[in-house]
Every structure is written in C-alpha cells, then in structure tokens.
Amino acid sequence: MEQFEEFIQEIEPAEHRARMVEVLQWVHETYPQLKPEFKWNQPMFTDHGTFIIGFSVSKAHISVAPEGYIDEEFSARIKELGYTHGKKLIRIPFAKPVQYELLQEIIDFNMKDKADCTTFWRK
Template identity: 55%
Template sequence: MDVFVDFLSRIDNPEHKARTEEVLTWVAEKFPNLVPIIAWKQPMFTDHGTFIIGFSVSKQHLAVAPEKAGMIHCAADIAQAGYDHTKELVRMPWNRPVEFSLLEKMISFNLHDKADCSTFWRK
C-alpha cells in the first residue's frame, strides 16, 4: 500500500484520510491479487493490467468508480444503499458507514466480467 502514501498525505481532513485509508486497505486485504496503482492522480486497483475500481476524494464524499458496466450491474444495490450516484461513480458520504458488501459486489463483478479483457478500460 506504499503506492497510496503520497495520495493519503494530501487529504487535509483527518477523518476523510482515515476513512479513505480504511477503504483502500480493505480492498487490498479482501482482494490481495489486485494491483494498487495511482493513475490520473487517483488510487485505483487493477488486475492483469485492466481497471477494476478507482476512488477519489471530495469535501462531501468518497467517490467509488467501477466503470459504467459495474454501475449498471450494481444499480439495485446502490439504490438500496441510498447512495447518490452518476453513470460512472457512487458517492459514499463521509457521515455514513461504508457499505463494504457493495464494494465487494462491484469488485467481484469486474474481476469476473473483465477476466478476458486485454485493455485498461472496457471497449
């Protein structure tokens, strides 16, 4: 997880930093075969050179990006969790617990769906 140290050090709010570190650590421990990287100045996890999930930080939330296909696959779970979202990302507010089961579903879907993908992004 050394790859995320510089990213985490730039998060000013200690609570946001701790939550982000918790989520990134959880992903790394739950899916130890994923490769943690920084791309486009954001923390991401890849598998065999293909994007699996990415994160970004704002004042109001931690954004989780599983690509559009992951959003579509998990639409009902996202709605049930009550998270605000766009076509490409889920906004997990700082003042609510993280739905780790939703993260696990997104990541597992992308691992399975992109098992034979040879590009970083889906085409």
C-alpha cells in the first residue's frame, strides 16, 4: 500500500498513525480484490472502478466514508457500537476499538450493491 505512505507519515501522534495503518492493512488483507487508491487527499478502496470505502483522520477519530446509505442501512448498528456518524461518514474515535465486523458489513454491502455499477459514485 505504498500509495498511502506519504499520507500515513503525516499522521500524528504515532499511535494515531499506527491505528490508521492497522485499519488500512485490515481492509487490504481482508479484501485483496479491492484496489487501494489515493484520491481527494484520502486513502480509499475501489472495485472495478467504483468507490467502495474511504478513510481520513482528524484529531480525535478516523472517519470512514462508505458513500451514503449509512442512515438507512447502518445507523442503529453504528449507535449500538458507540460511534457517531453523519450522512456520509462514520467517526471511529481513537479512544475506542475498531469494530471490524461493522467495516466488513459496510464493505460487503457496498460491493454487493455496486456489483453492476459502471460509475465511480452511485447515481
């Protein structure tokens, strides 16, 4: 995942950098068919040219951007896990563990939902 290296090296403190590496590595190892890409100043993963999931960092959390459908499909689950979310992103605080089952549910949903998608974003 060398395309993320410059982005990763800029994350401070080191504990936050390590958490982001852990998350990106998990996606890469769990979904080797997804293509890691760096666009719009954030690491993301695509499948057959369509966006599946992206990540960014702030001072207090990792933002997970799965492209919409969060409220409809995952809102209750996100709240159950103690995370907050907006219309198009989920906040995983650095102070809380990463719930990889949730990430897997979201990625699986997007891959299935966008299996026949021919554009980068949903229409």
